[in-house]
Amino acid sequence: MNDVQFAFVDEYGNYGFDFEKNDVSTHFIIVAILVKGSNKEILEEKVEYIRQKYFQAGEMKSSKIRNNHKRRSLILNELKGLPFHIFAYVIDKRKINENAGIRFKKSFFKFLNRQLYDDLFKTFDQLELVADEYGNKEFMEEFKAYVKRKSIPDLFNFSSFGFNNSKSNILIQLADLLAGTIAKGYDKNQLSDEYQTFYKILEKHIIRLEYWPKDYRNFLVDTSKSENKTPYDEVILKQAVNLAYQYIDKSSNIEDIDEKDRVDFLKFLLLKTYQNPNEYIYTHEILDNLNAIRNQKINIHYFRSNIVSKLRDNGLLIASSNKGYKLPTCIEDLYxxxxxxxxxxxxxxxxxxxxxxxxxxxxxxxxxxxxxxxxxxxxxxxxxxxxxx
Known part of the structure; x- marks a missing residue:
């Protein structure tokens, strides 16, 4: 039997679209801390030590650090290298059309429920998912009901869902800390120039960081700060990103393992494109990301023949050089x-x-x-x- 996967989930932000109010977030962020059962105890011990060191008798919460960026960096550096990974979802509520049905609270939470369910419960045969039972748990209550409706227990599915008190669960506290840290890069009330420093510390832990709504314009850089840009570069980036999104959407309900690997690769390319559109990703970095949550590891031959080649055969735009792979964002990438x-x-x-x-x-x-x-x-x-x- 495979190692049980644990996911500890917390959220940042709230429902609401009146952004003139200071207590309404511009973004809703969900973070799932993933840890294998075999690593859970040692992770809890290490994180508890960090909590005691920086928070003494209190909970390890992002809100307690506030804008003390030096303290946050110290804590993140101590977490760096510990055996956990991060699934995160960043929803920019400002970009949701005023007439869209998803603006209704029930629809808003249902959409997020489906995203989290599809990514986690469809990825792992054995998943123990834990969320905070106190605080603003409206999203999690909706998610629990959604899981009960969607999940049909059988002999091959050992997944479960439950609530824990964050005061007694150190890994839910870790999810809170990281959700608040990611908010430093997006939410209007939290924005900080230090976010890139935080991201670099956490980068190797991040398996997935998805942005919604899906829009190629999320990936555009300030052309006034870029040299040698041509009028065709935005066309190329738009085509590459849109084709990737279309393929992901088309394959979302397909159970084929190879297809899931291709989707995961595309999601990783989208993440890296958002963070640095000019940077190529070395093959070993891609394999590290794809293999982080797999028992059967992907090798280079499989990656090139069953993932990259098949995606290109389907018309997707994937640039490559001796520096690795990327989504093309300019004509030079295609050359x-x-x-x-x-x-x-x-x-x-x-x-x-x-x-x-x-x-x-x-x-x-x-x-x-x-x-x-x-x-x-x-x-x-x-x-x-x-x-x-």
Whole structure:
């Protein structure tokens, strides 16, 4: 039986769309702290030690740190490297259309329920999900009811859901701390220039950080601060992001494991594009992310042949270079992809050409290994390369 996965969930923000009020958040953020059952006890011990060191007898809560950024950085650095991962969802309520049905409270929570359920309960066969039983638990109460409606217990599903008191559960306190930390990068009442420092500390722990509503404009950078931008760069970024979103939506209910791996890869590319649109991601970093919550590890061959190649076969735009992979955000990214691919294409065409020529010579031009109908395209390419067409 696989190692049980625990998820400790907390939220930042509230329902409401009157953003002129100081107590109405611009964002609603959900954080799930993921830890394997085999690591749960040691994680609890380590986090409890950090709580006692920085909070003494009180709970470890983001609100207690407030804008003491130095103290927050010290705490995050002590958490760095501990055996947990982060699933997070960032909903910008300001970008939800005024006439959208999701603005109704019931619809708002139902949408978030579905996101959390699909990502967690469909990913793990054995999931113990725990949330705070006190405080503003409206979202979690709705989620508990949603899980009961959706989940059908069987011999292969050992998942469960429950509430714990955050005062007695140190990992719910950790979820609170990290939800509040992520809010420093988004919510109008929490924004801080120090967020990038916090993100860098947590980066390797973050498995998923999803943004909603889905809009390619979330990924646009300030062109006034960017050099050598062309009028086509926004077109390229828009196409790459929209194709990724369309593929994710189309595959959301597909149970095929390979398809789930492709979706996870695309979500990771979207996260990295949001954080740094110009940065390539090394293959080992991608594999570390994809393998973080898997028992059966993905290897490089599988990644390239079953994930990247299949996505490209479906028309998705994925740039690559000797620095790794990324969603293309400018014309130069596409040139990188063409240049890298050409390094493989030209030698392969040359090898086929030399093999063909040797057989033609040996058989006095009677056998052409490219005469079969299925090789017609290759034959044209070979002859083009020799200037025969």
């Amino acid at each position: 990188d992809f063409v240049n890298l691919t050409s390094l493989n294409i030209h030698p392969m065409i040359q090898r086929i050409t030399k093999c063909r020529d040797q057989i033609l010579l040996a058989t006095n031009n009677e056998i052409d290994i490219l005469d079969k109908a299925e090789y017609e395209d290759i034959k044209r390419i070979v002859e083009l390369s020799k200037g025969l067409v």
